[in-house]
Structures are given as C-alpha cells and as structure tokens.
Amino acid sequence: MRAARPRRADARRNEKTLLDAAAAIFVTSGVEAPVRDIAAEAGVGTATIYRHFPTRADLIIAVYRHQVEACAEAGPALLASSATPYAALRQWINLFVDFLVTKHGLAAVLQSDSAGFGNLHAYFLDRLLPVCTQLLDAAADSGEIRSGLDAYALLRGVGNLCIGADSDPRYDARRLVELLIAGLRRPR
Amino acid sequence: MRAARPRRADARRNEKTLLDAAAAIFVTSGVEAPVRDIAAEAGVGTATIYRHFPTRADLIIAVYRHQVEACAEAGPALLASSATPYAALRQWINLFVDFLVTKHGLAAVLQSDSAGFGNLHAYFLDRLLPVCTQLLDAAADSGEIRSGLDAYALLRGVGNLCIGADSDPRYDARRLVELLIAGLRRPR
Amino acid sequence: MRAARPRRADARRNEKTLLDAAAAIFVTSGVEAPVRDIAAEAGVGTATIYRHFPTRADLIIAVYRHQVEACAEAGPALLASSATPYAALRQWINLFVDFLVTKHGLAAVLQSDSAGFGNLHAYFLDRLLPVCTQLLDAAADSGEIRSGLDAYALLRGVGNLCIGADSDPRYDARRLVELLIAGLRRPR
Amino acid sequence: MRAARPRRADARRNEKTLLDAAAAIFVTSGVEAPVRDIAAEAGVGTATIYRHFPTRADLIIAVYRHQVEACAEAGPALLASSATPYAALRQWINLFVDFLVTKHGLAAVLQSDSAGFGNLHAYFLDRLLPVCTQLLDAAADSGEIRSGLDAYALLRGVGNLCIGADSDPRYDARRLVELLIAGLRRPR
DNA sequence: AATGAATGAGGGTTCATTCAT
C-alpha cells in the first residue's frame, strides 16, 4: 500500500497560485488572455499551466468552479425559502447574473461555439441547466409564468445579456434581466 | 486638368464590388472574416480594401448602411401607423432583431469594446439611439411602459440577445426579446 | 485584357533569394532547419516563406527541383548513350547518389513517413520512379541483372545508403551503392 | 552501516522494470519515444529513468545489450561453422539485419550524428566492429570478396538499409542487404 | 533513492497592416 503522495500539499498550493493568477488576469484581460500572461502573473513557466489545466476550458472551469457550484446549490434552497416559485426563479437568476457580470469575458466565451470551449459550455450546462429547469417548471406549475420557454434558452439569454456588462456604465445588465424575467410573468 | 466625375463613377462601381464581396463573406464567415478572404472574393488586392475602408468598422458600416437606415426610418413611421406607442416600439425592436439575427457575428462585434470598432458602435448609436429614444419616450408618455429604462441599455440588451442566434437551434433570440419587451410593460 | 502582373519580376527575384537562403541553411542545418532560420538567412519575415511555400515539402521540392529534373532527364539519355542498359542504370544511380549525398538531411527526410513530407515523397517518386523502372526493365531484358527487384525498393535503398553520407569521412555511400548495383548483376 | 547487497538486488529489479517498459514503448513508438511515456509505462517518475540511464543512449544500449552481445558472439561461431568465410559473413550480416529491422527507429538513430547518441554509436561499434572486421578480413583472405571495403562502412551501410524497413511493405531491407553482400563477391 | 512538478527553450502558423511597384 502506498502512502498518499507527499508532494500533493505543495502542488495544491501551487495550483492555488495558478488559479489566483488566472483569476486576476481574467479580470483585467478577459478569459481569453494569453497563457503566457497568466504564467507570468503566477511567476511560473507556461508548461506548468498546461500540466495543471490541459485546456483553457479546464482552467476557466477551475477558476469559477466554486461560484458555479454555489449558484447551482442555491437553486433548491431558494425554492424552499421563497414565497413563490417565481420569486425563487427571479432570485436565482439574479445570483447567476451577479456572478457573470463580474467575470470579464466569461459570458462572451460561454456562447462561443468555437471548439475548445465545448467543455466549458458543457460544464455550465451540466451544473446549471437542471437547476434552472427545476425552477422554471415549478414556476410554470404554480401558474405564475407563461410556459414554453426552454431553460436552455433562458440561461443563454441571461448569459448574453451579461456580455460586456462591466466596462460600460451606461449598460445595466441586471435591469435588463429583471425585465426579461418580468416578461415571463403570465399576464392577467 | 482632369474631369472629376467619370473617375468618381468608376470608383463607385469598384466600391460596389467590394461591398458585395464583403457582404457575401460576412454571410459565410461572419463580420470578422480575414481581410484576405474578402479581397479574394472581390478579385481585388487587400490594400484596395484598406484604401476604401480604412478600418473594418467602416466596411461593416458600409455593408449594412442601407438596412440600418431603413430601420431608423421605420421608427417614426411605425409610431404614426401603430395603435399605440408601445406597439410601435415592439414592432420596431422586432425589425432590429430581424436585421441583427441574420448578420453572422454582427451582434457580437457590436458590443466588443476592442478599439477599432468604435466607429461601428458610434454609427449604430448615432442612427438608432434617437429613434429608440423617441419610441421609448412615447410609450412612457402613454403610460404603457415603466419608465426609467435607457434607450441605450435597451438597444444594447437587444443586441446582446441576438448574439449567436444563428448556429444554435435551441436558442430563440426573437422569443427572448419578446419577453424583454413584454417585461417593459407597466404592470396593472 | 490584363497585362501580365508587373510585380512578378520582383517576386521571382525574391523567390530566388528564398531558395538560395533555404539551400544554404539546408547545407548547414539540414532540410529540417527551423523556418525562422531560413527566414533570417534570407533577411525576410517568416510569413514570406509560408506565402511562397505553404509547406516545408514545397520548399524542399523547389530547392531541389532543377536537380531532380536533371536527374530524371538523364535516364533516357544514358540508356541511349551507354554500352549496355546495365551500364546506363549504374551511371544513373551514381547521378542520383551524387545528388543526394550532398544534400544534408534530404535522404533522411525522404524515408520519413511523418505526414507533411508526403508531398516530397510523392514528388521524388513521381519523377524518378518511372525512370528507374525503365532502366531496371531494360537491364533485366538484356539479361544483365537478376530480375525481381522493385524500382521502388532500389530507389529507397539507394536513398537510405546516402543518409549521413556527409559528416562522416569513414563512410563512403558511393562505394556501397556501387556494391549494391554490382550485386544486382546476374551471376554467371 | 548498511548492507550493500540487498539494496543492489532491489535496484536491479527496478532496473529490470525500466528496461521492460522501455522495450515495450520502443516497439510501439520507436526508440525516440518521449521519456514520459516510458516512465508512465514503468509506473515510475521520469527522474528515476534519468538516474538509471543518464542519456537516452544509455537506455537504448541497456535495452538491446543482450541482443547485441549475442550478435557479436555469433561472429566467431559462424566463422567456425560455415563452409567459407564469405558464407559466415553473409549469415552474420543477416543476423544483424534481423535484429535491426525489428527495432523501430533504432537504425535511424544509429546514424544520427546528433550529440547525445555518441555513446550509442560507440557501443555498437565497440562490440560489432571487431567482429565484422574479422569476418571481412577472413573473407578477403580467402579470396572470396573484393578487398578495400571498410568494416565500418559496411556496418553503417547495412544499418542504413534497415532504416524504415518496417512501416513500408514495398521496401525489403533484407533483399537489398543480400544484394549488397552479393556485390562484395569478387567477380570471376 | 524516488518522485513528479516546474522549467523554459523552441518550433509552427496566422493575419492585420504597411509599402514598393
């Protein structure tokens, strides 16, 4: 039997450095920043990044994983704690928007169909689509919203509304998403 | 001394060729297609394109000018012919969406803050913002919609919703924009 | 009607510069030398090389085309002028060896199966295989040599014997090829 | 104080693992396969390989040592058992070819002048050159072959003929070597 | 002694843009 790998503690610390560096660069240059810039920020060779994160999608996922998970987990909680399913949906979407709006370039990349971001796309869908579907279904069942809107389309629409949300003070993605969600409401 | 007119006619014909070529390439490869591809399609050297259209924004503007103008002009007309200002706004937005959705990559570039698209941004705003403002104001004045939404934000939000609208059958930009506009409506 | 492209003269001169530079670098560093080195030798940007010669195989072919053609054309001439077909074959092979032995790394690359040299392989075969076949057949018909040796195998064997022929004074490719050709002779 | 022997046994077993792994990888990916692949196959860190075999040449030598030794030892035996020295030479060369032809990439590396394979080159020469010289001399003394061919050149020529012998069904290295040896024969 | 993480030098390739003809 083999003892747990001793280097692991070190490597994990290093990985943390990498993620911090990537996060910092993502903020200033967007998630498509050159690998070299990230490596430089981390004080590390480029290959080190490739070792830890073979594709850019892997890196992006790792950087945002905690927040995506938190968002996913918030769905059922909100459903349980909110007055109505529609209120839960609305709040959950706001969480998603709060997340996206602060991630320079992420929303843009999320809708890019360029191969290589496939994993990223898949990850977000994998984690968030079921949650969104659940909330949407609940709100439809309660009769609060029109039915017939795909959770996929909604997520993507919300994501799109977040593109370029920073870097333009005249553009208020949160407000627009609010309107979109308001528009979902079944007219009386 | 040289006659000025005949040259002008020549140049204009040449420019037409360029625009047709660009339009064709934009359809197949998006508005960020390599300059070379466009030049090749036009049967022209790359420098010729730069002479006529110093920046890519200039070229894009020229290609879509007619349609943008038409869209701008449709605003007042719709306002005059529609039952209510809100109906006019809604139809006008739909016109804009119909335009954007069919222009591969245009919506994406419209929100790009990368210098070099500044002109493009400015042109669209210059032509469409007044129209949108007028429609929005009219609808606000009539009491049909909530006030407080900037025309700039609306235009940009609609533009964003159109990103990637082709190339993904599961995503329906028109529907989402409809919801957004529905959300504008003042709740009773 | 359009006049012949005026730039062509210039470009051709430049191409000559490129070929000379490539040839020079091939001599010192072999035919697999970095594109950048060749560009530097030519005093040219790397992309210039790619413009003229999209793949490395194209460049190699261009550098050696004249000599390969000359070799190919020498075949029938030798057949006509030599005392016997076997003598012609022997002299032709010697020509081929003389060519290869002075081309650092070419023989090695000729037998490389790494994709990307496919074109090169094909070119050599296309030009030289028919000639070699003709000579081999003639010598077989005359009864001078054993039959049953494929021209392809012969060419490749000769090529292989030329690998590393420069850079090692103790190795005499010409002598070995002579022995190989001698071995072809039908024993009495 | 530490006992020396038991460690030694351990190390030797470890080395065996390494050699087996290297041999396996050499078969599938050739003798220039990435160090990492070999380490992975052995279930070992890369540095472990460097500790045991500082250069790739050392590793290759170790992998094939037994077969090279066997080949070397076969020389005198063949000389003793064969009808004539020439027959012995011929059979010995065939043994060498059989060895080389089945070692993916070995023949190619044997003639590489890239520093780092110096050891390898030296080892093969050290073991095989005396044997080949002895056989060649004997055959020359018996009057069966032309004299004047260096054993070094012969070995290297045979090695070259074996390059790429696998991976191309149209190329028959054994046949060509046979012709080369036949060519050595003194003409009557 | 073994590990496997980190290093960083290379090499290939693509365009936007300039410039000589």
Place this chain on the structure above:
DNA sequence: TATGAATGAACCCTCATTCAT
C-alpha cells in the same frame, strides 16, 4: 489608384531536463 508581397508580432503547445521534497 490598385496591387499583392512582405512584415513581424502573437499565440499555442511539446518535451528534455532539473530540482525540491
């Protein structure tokens, strides 16, 4: 005025090899 050749900056990615644990 038109041309299209040349430019060269940017990026990505792969390993051989070293080094801290």
